[in-house]
Amino acid sequence: MCAAAGLVDWWKNLKIESLTLREIHLRLKSSFETSFGTIRERRILLVEACSDGLTGWGEVTAGEGPFYNSETTDTSWSIFCSFVAPLSIGKDIEGPGDLPALLQPIRGHEMTKAALENAFWDIESQRRGVPLATLLGGTAREIPCGVSLGIQSEPEALLALIEKELAAGYQRIKIKIKPGKDLEFIAAVRKRFPSVKLMVDANSAYRLEQAAHLKKFDAYDLMMIEQPLAWDDIFDHAKLQAGIRTPICLDESIHNSHHAAAAIELRACQIINIKLGRVGGHSEARRVQDVCRQRSIPVWCGGMLETGIGRAHNIAMSSLPGFVLPGDVSASQRYWDEDIIEPEVKVSSEGTIVVPTTPGLGYSVRGKRIEQLTVRRQEFHPNKAQVAVEGVA
Numbered sequence: 001m002c003a004a005a006g007l008v009d010w011w012k013n014l015k016i017e018s019l020t021l022r023e024i025h026l027r028l029k030s031s032f033e034t035s036f037g038t039i040r041e042r043r044i045l046l047v048e049a050c051s052d053g054l055t056g057w058g059e060v061t062a063g064e065g066p067f068y069n070s071e072t073t074d075t076s077w078s079i080f081c082s083f084v085a086p087l088s089i090g091k092d093i094e095g096p097g098d099l100p101a102l103l104q105p106i107r108g109h110e111m112t113k114a115a116l117e118n119a120f121w122d123i124e125s126q127r128r129g130v131p132l133a134t135l136l137g138g139t140a141r142e143i144p145c146g147v148s149l150g151i152q153s154e155p156e157a158l159l160a161l162i163e164k165e166l167a168a169g170y171q172r173i174k175i176k177i178k179p180g181k182d183l184e185f186i187a188a189v190r191k192r193f194p195s196v197k198l199m200v201d202a203n204s205a206y207r208l209e210q211a212a213h214l215k216k217f218d219a220y221d222l223m224m225i226e227q228p229l230a231w232d233d234i235f236d237h238a239k240l241q242a243g244i245r246t247p248i249c250l251d252e253s254i255h256n257s258h259h260a261a262a263a264i265e266l267r268a269c270q271i272i273n274i275k276l277g278r279v280g281g282h283s284e285a286r287r288v289q290d291v292c293r294q295r296s297i298p299v300w301c302g303g304m305l306e307t308g309i310g311r312a313h314n315i316a317m318s319s320l321p322g323f324v325l326p327g328d329v330s331a332s333q334r335y336w337d338e339d340i341i342e343p344e345v346k347v348s349s350e351g352t353i354v355v356p357t358t359p360g361l362g363y364s365v366r367g368k369r370i371e372q373l374t375v376r377r378q379e380f381h382p383n384k385a386q387v388a389v390e391g392v393a
């Protein structure tokens with residue numbers, strides 16, 4: 001825990017006084033199947049940062065295995081302990097916007113770095129006494145929400161799920177697809193729900209050679225197809241987009257604003273999904289949003305089955321003006337029996353989440369519950385870390 005709060009002088013530098021990394025285990029209410037595998041038991045890393053008597057929280061959005069991107073819970077633990085904490089602990093920064101430069105020597109590992117930076121955006125928001133959304137440049141009072149539905153065994157099961165989510169108010173439906181689990185499902189959904197906002201997410205399950213097959217999706221008035229081709233590709237997506245009408249949305253391939261500019265200029269996509277972890281934190285996420293807005297490319301906020309901490313950061317980010325499409329940010333109750341924040345994230349009957357107006361995350365973090373869920377923890381303080389840095393530098 002942090003030392004007691006003193007005078008909060010936001011114009012002064014922030015010192016990175018202590019960091020705590022925790023792994024918590026949390027079971028999803030129901031398993032989530034994508035083209036790369038099925039997820040049920042989540043192993044999630046949380047970063048708790050202290051500065052000026054204030055506490056900030058960030059979440060590492062890496063998966064348990066390297067199947068969405070190359071990061072995992074365990075690689076993130078290792079990179080955080082060996083590199084992120086030693087590079088940052090004890091340092092003075094003007095604000096969280098300085099963290100990307102501080103962590104710049106570490107290549108990749110965006111989700112690990114994002115958790116630290118986002119924790120400091122939480123702190124900065126508190127010490128300035130402004131809501132996190134406002135601090136980031138957000139203006140929306142509520143954000144439009146969609147749901148992401150995992151691959152089901154039969155179209156009937158998917159239709160039942162969609163029925164339920166539409167009744168709850170969600171504004172758009174995303175369904176996960178993979179070869180063999182695509183057209184039949186899309187056709188069934190379109191037939192039952194002729195006017196619903198519908199999109200599909202392939203998580204890199206197809207190859208350019210399957211363009212003729214993907215072109216058949218054009219008949220179903222999809223808002224977009226998300227990441228049909230390889231996780232690290234932009235070029236083939238441009239070739240695919242030239243031959244299909246359904247707009248392509250990139251997720252996995254966009255790690256920074258430079259990638260976004262390149263993908264847009266190459267016409268590899270018409271929409272971009274921004275995930276805070278994937279792009280390395282709020283600073284870069286805002287830049288991706290800027291690049292897209294300048295080029296009239298709509299963006300929306302993706303999800304990574306986050307706890308309330310990651311979800312609160314997603315809500316704040318989604319209030320930025322470029323986020324014009326419903327995102328994958330939905331109610332806590334869809335994921336967890338009990339979240340780790342209070343109150344839980346709730347969605348209105350119009351399918352929106354109200355953006356909090358209090359400083360910080362806008363939700364309180366349930367410390368005791370986190371303690372109960374913790375399976376390992378590591379603390380970092382300036383003096384100890386300097387020893388660790390010697391072996392690293």
Ligand code: OSB
Nearest residue numbers: 068148203302303304305306328
């Ligand atoms: O591609 O958007 C994705 C979950 C895990 C990994 C990748 C993705 C997803 C989701 C879930 O679609 C979105 C959510 O509800 O958090």
Ligand code: MG
Nearest residue numbers: 201226227251
């Ligand atoms: Mg996706």
